Amino acid sequence: MGDNTDEFNYESLETVAEFIRSKIPFSPKLLIICGTGMAGIPEVLDNPIVLNYNEIPTFPLSTVQGHAGKLVFGTLNGVKIVCMKGRFHYFEGYSIKTITKPIRIMKLLGVKAMFATNAAGSLNPKFQVGDIMVLRDHLNMLSFGGENPLRGPNDSRFGERFTPMNKAYDRQLIKIAHEVAKDIGLADNCHEGVFAIVSGPNYESVAEARALSILGADTVGMSTVPEVLVARHCGMAVFAFSFITNRCIVSYEENDEPNHRNILNVADQRSEKVKEFVCKIIEKSQERWL
Numbered sequence: 001m002g003d004n005t006d007e008f009n010y011e012s013l014e015t016v017a018e019f020i021r022s023k024i025p026f027s028p029k030l031l032i033i034c035g036t037g038m039a040g041i042p043e044v045l046d047n048p049i050v051l052n053y054n055e056i057p058t059f060p061l062s063t064v065q066g067h068a069g070k071l072v073f074g075t076l077n078g079v080k081i082v083c084m085k086g087r088f089h090y091f092e093g094y095s096i097k098t099i100t101k102p103i104r105i106m107k108l109l110g111v112k113a114m115f116a117t118n119a120a121g122s123l124n125p126k127f128q129v130g131d132i133m134v135l136r137d138h139l140n141m142l143s144f145g146g147e148n149p150l151r152g153p154n155d156s157r158f159g160e161r162f163t164p165m166n167k168a169y170d171r172q173l174i175k176i177a178h179e180v181a182k183d184i185g186l187a188d189n190c191h192e193g194v195f196a197i198v199s200g201p202n203y204e205s206v207a208e209a210r211a212l213s214i215l216g217a218d219t220v221g222m223s224t225v226p227e228v229l230v231a232r233h234c235g236m237a238v239f240a241f242s243f244i245t246n247r248c249i250v251s252y253e254e255n256d257e258p259n260h261r262n263i264l265n266v267a268d269q270r271s272e273k274v275k276e277f278v279c280k281i282i283e284k285s286q287e288r289w290l
């Protein structure tokens with residue numbers, strides 16, 4: 001779990017990238033991280049090639065239900081893509097560096113942009129379960145507590161010491177996402193807002209949900225933001241969205257409770273729409289990734 005062990009240095013990550021290069025006949029340009037319940041996204045790829053995480057030296061292993069632990073390489077409209085079917089979360093016990101390790105490996109493979117998806121609870125009363133919220137910004141509650149994957153010596157071969165975050169989410173891709181939502185009949189179900197990350201694995205207490213809302217968060221989840229920090233640090237364009245699987249409970253009078261099984265079910269029911277949304281955004285931004 002040490003921050004600066006050899007496992008994370010440039011040369012070690014390059015060894016992992018070289019292993020992947022030896023298995024895959026092309027260099028991916030776009031990384032898609034499949035959130036909980038979004039494991040169907042790689043089905044859109046032509047000529048898929050699968051690499052299991054446990055075949056890749058030093059790659060972490062998925063432990064969460066709904067996260068298979070596979071890299072799926074393929075193309076869509078000529079764009080060379082790699083999907084992470086299974087991401088890593090802080091609550092699994094991995095260090096913040098481990099959960100973001102794949103991002104730098106992907107950079108070494110040639111990836112220029114990251115599309116990150118997540119299942120999230122909604123804090124904004126205007127959002128419904130089944131809606132999408134495109135991330136305009138985030139609230140990094142882990143970093144407020146000092147946990148940041150960019151902490152430690154900076155290797156300038158990846159990026160600069162200090163990374164701005166005010167323009168983390170690519171504005172052209174956000175615009176395209178709204179256009180696509182309109183085109184596929186999701187205009188009323190596609191929002192834009194602020195995502196807050198908490199460590200989990202517990203869902204929020206009523207007081208926590210209320211506090212996050214007061215701080216300006218519209219959705220909350222347990223992933224994505226560390227990946228975004230590392231992707232921006234190494235110069236990738238970033239697009240992210242939350243798929244809203246549940247409402248956060250902000251009243252002591254409510255009997256409802258969030259649970260992972262329901263979250264998987266809700267995501268599963270809308271998986272075709274989510275796939276279409278992602279495909280069309282890639283199609284419309286295609287020239288940037290060729």
Ligand SMILES: O=P(O)(O)O[C@H]1O[C@H](CO)[C@@H](O)[C@H]1O
Binds near residue numbers: 036222
């Ligand atoms: O963020 P993803 O991986 O979509 O998963 C979300 O869903 C799980 C909780 O049900 C947590 O892992 C949370 O982060």
